[in-house]
Amino acid sequence: MKKTNAMRILDGEGVSYKVYEYEAKDGHIDGISVSEKIGKPKEMVYKTLITEGASKENYCFIIPCHKELDLKKAAKAAKEKSMAMIKVSDINKITGYIRGGCSPVGLKKPLKTFIDQAVSEISLIVVSPGKIGLQMELSPGELIRVTGAIKEDIVVS
Numbered sequence: 001m002k003k004t005n006a007m008r009i010l011d012g013e014g015v016s017y018k019v020y021e022y023e024a025k026d027g028h029i030d031g032i033s034v035s036e037k038i039g040k041p042k043e044m045v046y047k048t049l050i051t052e053g054a055s056k057e058n059y060c061f062i063i064p065c066h067k068e069l070d071l072k073k074a075a076k077a078a079k080e081k082s083m084a085m086i087k088v089s090d091i092n093k094i095t096g097y098i099r100g101g102c103s104p105v106g107l108k109k110p111l112k113t114f115i116d117q118a119v120s121e122i123s124l125i126v127v128s129p130g131k132i133g134l135q136m137e138l139s140p141g142e143l144i145r146v147t148g149a150i151k152e153d154i155v156v157s
Contacts, residue, residue: 004130005096006105010138013146017138020126024133029100031065038126038135042066043118045126045135048102050094050111053080058094060113060147062104062127067116067155077114077152103130104147115140115149 001019003011010017022037035045045065051074052058059078061069075083088099096108104113104127119125119140127143129136143149 001134004103004106004134006103006128006130007136009106010136010142010146013142015138015142015146017129017136017142019129020135020137022133022135024100029132034135035065035126040126040135040137044122044124044137046115046119048104048128050086050091050102051083052086053078054082055080058086058111059083060095060104060107060111060149061154062113062115062119062143062147062149063155064116064118067118070154070156073152073154074114077150077154078112097128097130098132101128101130101132101134103128104143104149106130110148113147113149114152114154115144115147116155117151117153118155119144119151 020038031047035042049061071083125140
């Protein structure tokens with residue numbers, strides 16, 4: 001397996017992680033399907049979402065795969081008047097990644113990053129390493145350290 005940019009960054013930071021491969025040909029690449037394919041509870045598998053604030057600034061939000069980002073809470077966390085999801089067609093331009101393979105590690109340009117506070121309840125987190133068909137598991141503390149993520153309540157209750 002070829003290392004992704006996110007994996008190389010973690011290697012450079014001395015972060016240990018475990019990689020899981022899953023079959024993606026069926027098109028089921030959403031977080032819940034992926035959690036089932038790799039045999040991990042959905043509470044442990046997080047998705048990476050990219051947004052744009054009223055200021056036109058982009059942000060990265062890391063949330064449990066079975067939850068929905070609360071755009072009002074996201075705007076409040078980022079101190080923006082409003083927040084919107086970016087267009088799928090803009091994902092690669094902004095992050096260097098593609099939909100379904102967007103990692104919070106190694107974004108094309110650093111974005112202010114937030115992670116849902118539920119991360120405090122888990123000892124390991126699974127996120128995309130930047131390629132569809134792969135997931136990586138690491139300590140939430142290490143992910144927060146490498147991405148500079150800020151813990152906030154950002155999901156729909």
